[in-house]
Amino acid sequence: MNQAAPAPKENMGNPVPRIDARLKVTGQAGYSADLPTANMAYGALATSSIAKGSITAVRLEKARKVPGVLDIVSVGDMDGIDKPKFGNTGASSIAPLHDKAIFHDGQIIALVVAETFEAAEEAAALIRADYAEETPSAGFDSRGTEMEPAAGKSPLFKEDVKAGDFDAAYAAAAVKIDEKYSTPTQHHNPIELFSTTAVWQGDQLTVYEPSQNVTGWKAELARQLKIDPANVRIVSPYVGGAFGSKGPMTARTAIVAVAARSVGRPVRCVVSRIQAYGTQTYRAETRHRIRIGANQDGRITAFAHEGWEVTSRPDPYVVGGTSATGRMYDYGSVLTHVSLVHADRNTPGYMRSPPETPYVYALENAMDEMAVALGMDPVEFRRVNEPQKEPIGGKPFSSRSLVKCYDQAAEAFGWSKREAAVGSMRDGDWLVGMGCATAIYPTAAAPCAARVRLTTDGEVRVQCGSHEIGTGVRTVAAQMAAERLGIEMDKVSVEMGDSALPPAPVSGGSISTASVCSAVLKACDAVRAKLFAAAVAEAGPLAGSGNAKLEMSQEKIVADNGKSAKLSDVFKTMQIGAIEEYAEFAPKGSSPEALKKLYAGQSEFHGGDQDKDSVKYAFGAEFVEVRINSHTREIRVPRIVGAFAAGRIMNTRTARSQLMGGMIWGIGQALHEATEIDKRHARYVNRDLQDYLVPVNADVKQLEVILVPEIDHEVNPAGVKGLGELGNVGTAAAVASAVYHATGKRIRDLPIRIDHLIV
Amino acid sequence: MRPFVYERPASVSAAAAIASRFAAEGVPPTEAAAQFIAGGTNLADYMRLGVAQPARLVDLNGLGDRALRQIEVGDDSIRFGALVRMGEAADTGEIKRRCPMLAESLKFAASGQIRNMASLAGNVLQRTRCEYFRETSWPCNKREPGSGCAAMEGFNRQHAVLGTSNACIATYHGDFAQALIALGATVEVEARRGMRKIAFSRLHRLPRDTPNVETELAPDEVITAIEVPLGAWSRRSRYVKIRDRESYAFALASAAVALDMDGDTVSQARIALGGVATVPWRARAAEEALSGKALDDEAAEAAAEAAFAEAKPREHNAFKIPLGKRTLVRALLETRDMKV
Structure with a gap:
């Protein structure tokens, strides 16, 4: 096992421990549902047991009789409140308690508020509804679904990318495959449960809720409640796992706020794990058809990727990963098409690398099949098809270190020891297989603001309304300030997770490090500029060094002419105790309204495939060894190696941790994870961590993360490519390829289980 | 609640x-x-x-009685007090040595935290994890007699293929119970009217038309002890558990095997199967198929065929039949090859 704190290589920051590590492991970090507020009442949800139809009556009598019940908010009690909207900040347009219509299993039908959590739960369990029930459509293959082209249905998926004449190229190809793949429904299951705590003080509302988008939620909640956003504050100091699930605000937040106003007390509603399956978002199941044509020498001439995604009846949630798969290799010609299938399900939402996880899984499993069809080594096959420019728009990559990643990962893994023939490797009763796959994730950034204060004592405070969702963004923001201002880390404090702070974009799309660090960098540079000007001024301690290059180090301003001045002396000449600078960062290509939108809670992303000059992606290569018992066919992953290049690495410890977590999740996606659906009733069946399996420690034996040095000045001022969502892309395909190598069975439907291999 | x-x-x-x-x-x-x-x-x-x-x-x-918390390993039996925790029993060196199957069936169950809490008597009485049983809005004959069975035509990947009825296909998920039924254990129960002993093989009831009645116990009967006879077979015993992940998961199929060997020949086999049946499942037909035979691949496979001859698959659990057979074959061969 490699080290938790890898030594930094070129263009990498130190493996500084998380500044909140001790707080977290000692229980001192206050999460949203921990934050004490006096006079608390407790909420519990009642949810629908059908997936389609309408409520004819909600029976509350028994629940009202439970001692301690204060109020029940149910259908019709949201009059005067605007309905939720589907979009970047809203999870769904489905409006429980506004409407009698039932759109999915587990839809909220009431919120009980009581003196204790136990009373609220007991009462909620006694609520029954009468329904006019209709036969629901569960998803693919169910009757009654509606299918439509996805392009243009969402601002995040404008078009089906294409290039050249696929049909002609595919028809002429010497070697070709045409295969179908699928990925299952998955739920995030963050260990910190979902919760909302609403506290009114007069007309001021404070909501404590784990969130990846406090500024967006402030705007959306104010809109629904029809109050001034200035009167709304969202607080989310720490988040115990989010993975996208805490990005869009769900209908519950406004419901709890309404209940708190109604009972005239703060209300806290912690959602059970079971109820989260229907009241939050999830990764919907996908299907894929991939066609690849190539010459005998392995050069791809034709690539087609068709995708189908399940969504809810009313909302066109689409991930559309073809924009990444269509740019992955030097294809010659590209044809893509994405379709949405509307079913009677809750609206899906972002889940760690939403487009890439399913779409790259399909592509990379197909790439391995193609390598087999060509009789080529899978790594060599990718090398042969490495592009100079992306094939859709002909733009260059701002940087692309995929081949280096393959070289370093293959070396560390010992790929050269792999015997190519299927089923040729064995260790006693265990069949051994090895596979690999590419990871890709678009590099984006969004407008972000930050405030930095430096005092004469060398204390630094960074404030930014971003979110510590476990990634270590507080730590890297502190590192950026410490480095820029020449202050030790232990003198830097970082405040995040509060809509009262300078606004930051949604913590999604792996943009936080780039966006936050770029804003912090800008604020620090403004502090520096003031200090430098004062230092070299006539009365300053470095008077006469106006032409020298100045740096900050060890609480000093250091000139390259050998002179230096203490920070405190510079402050003295300025006759002030602190400098505080507020900075706004907007990525290159931002619209004139981009910053205005930031304050309104809307995040304008730039980068990825959207920029005019180049496309921007981070890449990686993952290698997996599987062992499959020759009798009983259980599949184990004894080794996994990933090499990743993602521009400047701010902190090798937190970067490795993100990538390691992603790869472990990738093992889970390959072998364990799936939300099962009762197809007759369109209801989720395995709604807890007993039946929804994720890898445990025993499933992860040897895991190695290699950070490959890469310099990219084009992506953003911080030179950072996000990597939070890179690690779990491709892993499942590497596992599928290894399973094929061990057994000769190509499994195209995830998760790969004994069921597939035993018969 | x-x-x-x-x-x-x-x-x-x-x-x-x-x-x-x-x-x-x-x-x-x-x-x-x-x-x-x-x-x-x-x-x-x-x-x-x-x-x-x-x-x-x-x-x-x-409860004050110290015997309830004690493990007594005698020459020809092990006696477990009912309140002994799974973890304590799994970690007892004497049990690991004298009867590996018992220790393994405990060690491969649940998680460390759960094993430290769960009592042995409670463990054998654990109820099914059928998803439809667990969620009260589904019909379930076990939970609400006569309401129907949602699992029968629903998602039934983890459900039973042996011992099922038209009313219920819920799996008995326990591991320890498979060792107990294979080894011919006895439970001692106490009520106001006195004590009685129940053969472990008679403790659990097949679902038949009354899946809500799961055991022979009366509501006021307290299990006080579990007694397991030891013999020549107990050292040559194994518990093989196959699951979706390496730890902390229920068996998709498991096999508890103890072999009394005379040279290469099986004098007597004791076999139980987990993860595939509605109750702890003694595979008598498989035992008989092996009796007096040399234990080679062919004999093991014949025994596995016999064990699953009556199996009834549903839509998602048909894989459990081949898996159950191979699990038993693997367990038989591994047990045969043990150095004791």
Whole structure:
């Protein structure tokens, strides 16, 4: 096992421990549902047991009789409140308690508020509804679904990318495959449960809720409640796992706020794990058809990727990963098409690398099949098809270190020891297989603001309304300030997770490090500029060094002419105790309204495939060894190696941790994870961590993360490519390829289980 | 969770007396107004889910009798006090050596935390994890007799293929019980009317038309001990558990095998199968198929065929039949090859 704190290589920051590590492991970090507020009442949800139809009556009598019940908010009690909207900040347009219509299993039908959590739960369990029930459509293959082209249905998926004449190229190809793949429904299951705590003080509302988008939620909640956003504050100091699930605000937040106003007390509603399956978002199941044509020498001439995604009846949630798969290799010609299938399900939402996880899984499993069809080594096959420019728009990559990643990962893994023939490797009763796959994730950034204060004592405070969702963004923001201002880390404090702070974009799309660090960098540079000007001024301690290059180090301003001045002396000449600078960062290509939108809670992303000059992606290569018992066919992953290049690495410890977590999740996606659906009733069946399996420690034996040095000045001022969502892309395909190598069975439907291999 | 009365009696007789007061004719222990709790790893979960709704909990952790917490390893038997925790039994060196199957069946179950809480008697009485049983809005003959079975045509990947009925296909998920039934264990129970011994093979009832009646126990009977006979076969014994992940998962299929060998020939095999049946499952047909035979691949496969001859698959669990067979074959061959 490699080290938790890898030594930094070129263009990498130190493996500084998380500044909140001790707080977290000692229980001192206050999460949203921990934050004490006096006079608390407790909420519990009642949810629908059908997936389609309408409520004819909600029976509350028994629940009202439970001692301690204060109020029940149910259908019709949201009059005067605007309905939720589907979009970047809203999870769904489905409006429980506004409407009698039932759109999915587990839809909220009431919120009980009581003196204790136990009373609220007991009462909620006694609520029954009468329904006019209709036969629901569960998803693919169910009757009654509606299918439509996805392009243009969402601002995040404008078009089906294409290039050249696929049909002609595919028809002429010497070697070709045409295969179908699928990925299952998955739920995030963050260990910190979902919760909302609403506290009114007069007309001021404070909501404590784990969130990846406090500024967006402030705007959306104010809109629904029809109050001034200035009167709304969202607080989310720490988040115990989010993975996208805490990005869009769900209908519950406004419901709890309404209940708190109604009972005239703060209300806290912690959602059970079971109820989260229907009241939050999830990764919907996908299907894929991939066609690849190539010459005998392995050069791809034709690539087609068709995708189908399940969504809810009313909302066109689409991930559309073809924009990444269509740019992955030097294809010659590209044809893509994405379709949405509307079913009677809750609206899906972002889940760690939403487009890439399913779409790259399909592509990379197909790439391995193609390598087999060509009789080529899978790594060599990718090398042969490495592009100079992306094939859709002909733009260059701002940087692309995929081949280096393959070289370093293959070396560390010992790929050269792999015997190519299927089923040729064995260790006693265990069949051994090895596979690999590419990871890709678009590099984006969004407008972000930050405030930095430096005092004469060398204390630094960074404030930014971003979110510590476990990634270590507080730590890297502190590192950026410490480095820029020449202050030790232990003198830097970082405040995040509060809509009262300078606004930051949604913590999604792996943009936080780039966006936050770029804003912090800008604020620090403004502090520096003031200090430098004062230092070299006539009365300053470095008077006469106006032409020298100045740096900050060890609480000093250091000139390259050998002179230096203490920070405190510079402050003295300025006759002030602190400098505080507020900075706004907007990525290159931002619209004139981009910053205005930031304050309104809307995040304008730039980068990825959207920029005019180049496309921007981070890449990686993952290698997996599987062992499959020759009798009983259980599949184990004894080794996994990933090499990743993602521009400047701010902190090798937190970067490795993100990538390691992603790869472990990738093992889970390959072998364990799936939300099962009762197809007759369109209801989720395995709604807890007993039946929804994720890898445990025993499933992860040897895991190695290699950070490959890469310099990219084009992506953003911080030179950072996000990597939070890179690690779990491709892993499942590497596992599928290894399973094929061990057994000769190509499994195209995830998760790969004994069921597939035993018969 | 509904409010309930909590009592913590100091003696088995007092516990039995409380349960007896709230027992009603024809009501099985799992539906009784007063129910026993020890580790609580199963019952507390089901109370929170609304599946179990006892009005009164009788906590057995205050019982004074030291024998309830002791493991006695004798020359020809092991006696487990009912309140011994799974973890304690799994970690007892003497058990690992004298009867590996017992220790393995405990070690491969649940998680370290759960094993430290769960009592052995509670463990053998654990109720099914059928998803439709766990969620009260589904029809379920086990939870609400006569309401129907949602699993039969629903998602039934983890469900049973052996011992099923038209009313219920819920799997018995326990591991330890497979070792106990294979080894011919006995449970001792106590009520106000006295003590009795029940052969472990008779403790659990097949679902038939009354899947809600899961055991032979009366609501006021407290299990006090589990006794396992040891013999030549116990050292040559194994528990092989196959699951979706390496740890902390229920068996998709498991096999408890103990072999009494005479050279290469099987004098007697003791075999139980987990993860595939509605109750702890002794595979007598497989045992008979092996009796007096040399244990080679062919004999093992014939035994596995016999074990699953009556298996009935549903839509998602058909894989359990080939998996169950191969698990048994693997367990037989590995047990044969043990160096004892």
